[in-house]
Amino acid sequence: xxxxxxxxxxxxxxxxxxxxxxxxxxxxxxxxxxxxxxxxxxxxxxxxxxxxxxxxxxxxxxxxxxxxxxxxxxxxxxxxxxxxxxxxx
Numbered sequence: 001x002x003x004x005x006x007x008x009x010x011x012x013x014x015x016x017x018x019x020x021x022x023x024x025x026x027x028x029x030x031x032x033x034x035x036x037x038x039x040x041x042x043x044x045x046x047x048x049x050x051x052x053x054x055x056x057x058x059x060x061x062x063x064x065x066x067x068x069x070x071x072x073x074x075x076x077x078x079x080x081x082x083x084x085x086x087x088x089x
Contacts, residue, residue, distance in 0.1 A: 002033035002057060002083075008043040017052045031055060033083070039064065041071045048074050055081035061089045 001020065010016070023029045033055035036044050041058045048056075056075060058067045061084070075082055 001029045001031070002035055002055070004035040006034045006036050006044060006047075008046065011046045011050070031081075033057060033081075035083075035085070039066065041067045045070060045074060048078050048080060051078070053080060055083055057083040057085050059086055059089075060084040061087050063089055 001023070003016070017032075020029065020032050024032065031054040032052065034044060034047065034053050035057035038059050041056075044056055044058075047053060056071070058071060060067050060082070064086075067082075072082065
C-alpha cells in the first residue's frame with residue numbers, strides 16, 4: 001500500500017504506521033510505501049531511518065534529478081526501494 005502526498009511534519013505521528021503495521025501482520029498488505037510531492041523529496045529524509053517504509057515514490061527523470069543527491073543514498077543505506085514517478089518526462 002502506498003500513501004500519497006507525504007508531509008515532513010507527519011514523521012513524528014505514528015497512528016498511520018501502527019494501523020498499516022497491523023494490516024501487514026495480518027497479511028493484508030505486504031509493503032508500506034510513501035509518495036512525495038514533486039521536488040519535495042527532502043521531506044522524507046527524516047522518516048527513512050525510522051524503518052517505517054519499504055518504498056518511496058518520487059519524481060525522477062532526465063529533467064528532475066535532485067533525488068539522487070540526498071534521497072537515493074539514504075534509501076540505499078536503509079534498503080528502501082525507489083519508485084520513479086514520471087520517468088519518461
